[in-house]
Amino acid sequence: MALPPPDPQFVLRGTSAAVHTLHFSCGGQEPDFPILFSGQSGFVHVWNLKTRRVETALDGHGRKSVYWVETMGAKDRLLSQGRDQRICLWDLAEGRTSVTDSVFTENVGFCRCSLLKVAQERWLMAMATKALEEVQVLELPSKTSVCTLKPEVGAKLGMPMCLKLWQLDTGSQPWLVAGYEDGSVILWNLSMGKVWSQLVCHQEPVMSLDFDSEKAKGISGSSEKVLSIWSLNEQQNLQVYKTHELINSGISDITIRSDKKILATAGWDHRIRIFGWKKMKPLAVLDYHTATVHCVAFSDHRNPSERLLAAGSKDHRISVWSIYAQT
Numbered sequence: 001m002a003l004p005p006p007d008p009q010f011v012l013r014g015t016s017a018a019v020h021t022l023h024f025s026c027g028g029q030e031p032d033f034p035i036l037f038s039g040q041s042g043f044v045h046v047w048n049l050k051t052r053r054v055e056t057a058l059d060g061h062g063r064k065s066v067y068w069v070e071t072m073g074a075k076d077r078l079l080s081q082g083r084d085q086r087i088c089l090w091d092l093a094e095g096r097t098s099v100t101d102s103v104f105t106e107n108v109g110f111c112r113c114s115l116l117k118v119a120q121e122r123w124l125m126a127m128a129t130k131a132l133e134e135v136q137v138l139e140l141p142s143k144t145s146v147c148t149l150k151p152e153v154g155a156k157l158g159m160p161m162c163l164k165l166w167q168l169d170t171g172s173q174p175w176l177v178a179g180y181e182d183g184s185v186i187l188w189n190l191s192m193g194k195v196w197s198q199l200v201c202h203q204e205p206v207m208s209l210d211f212d213s214e215k216a217k218g219i220s221g222s223s224e225k226v227l228s229i230w231s232l233n234e235q236q237n238l239q240v241y242k243t244h245e246l247i248n249s250g251i252s253d254i255t256i257r258s259d260k261k262i263l264a265t266a267g268w269d270h271r272i273r274i275f276g277w278k279k280m281k282p283l284a285v286l287d288y289h290t291a292t293v294h295c296v297a298f299s300d301h302r303n304p305s306e307r308l309l310a311a312g313s314k315d316h317r318i319s320v321w322s323i324y325a326q327t
Contacts, residue, residue: 017041019312025075039066106130116165179206221251
């Protein structure tokens with residue numbers, strides 16, 4: 001008989017707004033207690049998971065929602081993206097809480113940026129821009145433009161909805177997988193600045209995707225009841241690998257754990273679903289939240305038994321789980 005799904009290990013309740021994004025950072029003096037960053041209306045919260053309280057509230061987006069946070073290498077260099085159409089770079093070293101740089105995107109959508117480390121102290125950041133169908137790729141920290149990715153005339157893709165930069169290994173050429181409003185997933189060749197392959201994966205806008213560069217396989221979700229799993233063949237062309245039917249419609253976030261064993265989805269039905277990544281075997285349905293789950297994030301603990309999963313919801317709460325940590 002299957003075991004009942006577990007309860008959260010603990011719940012963080014210090015926000016008074018819907019939680020839109022989460023990011024763990026485990027590097028530092030205390031590997032046992034990672035830092036968790038959360039983005040909600042107006043603030044980025046820095047959580048101390050030992051005390052389970054907000055250690056710092058970062059106010060840099062004019063009280064507008066923050067819907068993407070990511071660390072650049074170290075846990076004291078943070079990027080945040082908000083509805084004020086700004087991406088802020090924070091310096092959190094030695095207790096500082098200052099914005100050291102920012103990029104104005106002029107984008108009105110909800111498309112989260114994607115960050116990729118390509119060399120020592122060199123990152124690429126992909127972001128949706130003012131021109132609704134375009135994606136711009138910048139090099140950080142210099143903010144030099146690498147390329148602007150424009151669909152062909154008459155393509156009618158609509159807005160980019162989700163982005164994922166990737167490369168096979170350090171030094172190889174970077175690529176971008178992007179999900180669009182028309183349900184397409186597109187593989188962009190950044191060095192050529194053009195579409196390499198396109199696949200219609202959904203009938204509705206692609207709400208979220210993640211990509212596993214080792215297996216050359218990705219997954220996307222939309223407002224429908226279907227997860228689409230797709231892969232790249234030898235010619236780097238996208239093809240549908242399989243689809244997985246869900247009981248309830250609406251996926252707002254998908255993330256594959258860094259060891260590529262499991263993945264988590266954030267559902268409009270208030271639930272978090274865990275799947276085995278190899279065969280998309282459903283492993284658990286985590287039922288705690290009372291409203292839409294907006295985001296899911298795995299911790300990057302070096303010790304597998306300490307790995308955590310966090311989920312942020314419209315109900316203002318963040319649930320933290322310890323599941324399948326040993327696998």
